[in-house]
Amino acid sequence: MAQNQLISRSETPSGDDHPDWTTLVARALDDITRIMQSEIRLVTTSMRSILAEQTDRVLGFIASGVLMMFGLMCILAAAVLFLHEFAMLPWWQSFGITGLALFAVAIAVQAFTTPRSKTSAIT
Numbered sequence: 001m002a003q004n005q006l007i008s009r010s011e012t013p014s015g016d017d018h019p020d021w022t023t024l025v026a027r028a029l030d031d032i033t034r035i036m037q038s039e040i041r042l043v044t045t046s047m048r049s050i051l052a053e054q055t056d057r058v059l060g061f062i063a064s065g066v067l068m069m070f071g072l073m074c075i076l077a078a079a080v081l082f083l084h085e086f087a088m089l090p091w092w093q094s095f096g097i098t099g100l101a102l103f104a105v106a107i108a109v110q111a112f113t114t115p116r117s118k119t120s121a122i123t
Contacts, residue, residue: 076102 019027076098083094 079098079101080091080094083089083097084091087094089097
């Protein structure tokens, strides 16, 4: 018989079983802020690793470019000295020949790297 008794309004359990709307909204906002903070942490962590990788790549590219430039200067100096010492040319002629050779190489590189215009075939 105790099982069939009705519970009056004053005896309804309150608290955790039936929270009110303000508690539900507060919990939802708390969950949303936790999710957003976790996502922000994930994004910043991934961006840091990507940025570190790209920075390493750029620094490597710059370092190799600088080393190539110094190597090119050494090769040019060796060419000038070779023309002066072994070909018995004066300094101005050695530098002139080396400069003309570089100019010819630059023209050849420009000719091969410029995109060619597409000509339409007449049918």
